[in-house]
Amino acid sequence: MAIANESTAATLSNEEILRYSRHLIMPEVAMEGQLKLKAARVLCIGAGGLGSPLALYLAAAGVGTLGLVDFDVVDYTNLQRQLLHHTADVGRPKLDSAIDKLRAINPFVQVERFDTLLNSQNALEIFRGFDIIADGTDNFATRYLVNDACVLSGKPNVYASIFRFEGQASIFATEDGPCYRCLYPEPPPPGLVPSCAEGGVLGVLPGLLGVIQATEVIKLILGAGESLIGRLVLVDALAMRFRELKVRKNPECPVCGTRTQKELIDYNQFCGIRGEETVAAPAAKIPEIQPAELKRRLDAGEDIFVLDVREPHEYQICNLHGTLIPLGDLPKRVHELDSSREIVVHCKMGGRSAKAVEFLRQSGFKRASNLTGGILAWADKVDPSLPKY
Amino acid sequence: MPIKVLIPTPLRPYAGKQSIVEVSAQTVGEALSSLVAQHPDLRKHLFSEDGKLRSFVNVYLNDEDIRYLAKDATPAKETDTITIVPSVAGGV
Secondary structure, three states, X not given: OOOOOOOOOOOOOHHHHHHOHHHHOOOOOHHHHHHHHHHOEEEEEOOOOOHHHHHHHHHHHOOOEXXXXXXXXXXXXXXXXXXXXXXXXXXXXXXXXXXXXXXHHOOOOEEEEEOOOOOOOOHHHHHOOOOEEEEOOOOHHHHHHHHHHHHHHOOOEEEXXXXXXXXXXXXXXXXOOOOHHHHOOOOOOOOOOOOHHHHOEOOOHHHHHHHHHHHHHHHHHHOOOOOOEOEEEEEEOOOOEEEEEEOOOOOOOOOOOOOOOOOOOOHHHHOOOOOOOOOOOOOOOOOEEOHHHHHHHHHOOOOEXXXXXXXXXXXXXXXXXXXXXXXXXXXXXXXXXXXXXXXXXXOOXXXXXXXXXXXXXXXXXXOEEXXXXXXXXXXXXXXXXXXXX | OEEEEEOOHHHHHHHOOOOEEEEEOOEHHHHHHHHHHHOHHHXXXXXXXXXXXXXXXXXXXXXXXXXXXXXXXXXXXXXXEEEEEEOOOOOO
8 A cells, every 4th residue: 555645756866766776776675666755755753762763764765755843952962863863963953953964965855844843733734744653752642642643643653762772663543454552542641661770772773673674664655565564573682583563453442543633632631641742750759858958967977877769770879878779679688777867769850759658658667758859969969970871 | 171362462561471371261251350369460561440341452372362252251162262462552
């Protein structure tokens, strides 16, 4: 099944023919296929881990129009895996950086930029100008938004997602195929599944999955091979095993089945997020202590027990000489702690330690408090010699 | 008869860091019960308070979602593989 805008791109110049010669000499692509690629309009949501290999390969392949949606700025920690961005780009808007590289690879590609957060107000309008949507985002609210907007717009959603060293890929929102909600009717509650900043990700993993996405986009355009419609590919990069599960269209699905949901909804509310979700957002009633205050009191010789609830490999990067009990082990090891002492709990950014403090207080530790902002805040405000990670 | 249950990355910390757990069972429901009996920390990640499978977790018998088979009552045999597939969102 070929998805392409058939109205434009009647010819290839001599330069283009030479550029794409390795496509043209294969009967599966040939001139006809290359012209379909040139006429195609693909929207890449996210110019990060998945977006990088996606956009790079689609540009190289000669997709005529690439839309890019990203409002973010290049961060130093992105460089481990987001190959669209170089060291010199740190601090620049991701779209500025991305467009420079895509033009350098293939000046024949038209790039349309959307320097915006995709939301329920703009998604349908933005999707209107494209044939295929490739979802490279990193949060549940946007994934449900993209899915619903694809179904409502009638555009296929080439999907991939990653976590640490595993990934998933599929195609959703085709007319006869399932949508993302057929697979996952509801998102997990916030905080249950960590982001890349909290859980980490093998740098090469989005490369692997992003190229699978790009491959599926190209196959859809060409109408070649067997697509991932109705198939969920699971990639375990550590074992290098690829498995495949069937995804069925759910006839009760409110978006693509019964079609009772005819509009985009409030996805932040759907995913249980109120307002901006910050990583180190503790519950309002957890007692907090600022790094400078902790430093002052420790220097004054006060008896404070510093509890570090990170993982052993994080302790090796940097630590405050606290006692290490990883958060997951805390319930089993709580008897090692003395509830009569004042305990200050910290982690990397304040999220895990907030959970620990909540647990300790419920377990009778009335003198437990949370170090606001974690060891990163300590590095910022008290001891800049500590490495940040 | 041991059935393999494949544990996805986000849940391995609650399954003693294992990626595969073997259980004895006649149905998928029994297999999952046996799994959380062996690894109690997994229970709250797989099941809600009323004992139902959480909606953002899918369970497959071989390559079919059990929702489209017989759900908990889906029979399972020795050569079968049960895969737990939670939703993940990472992409950046």
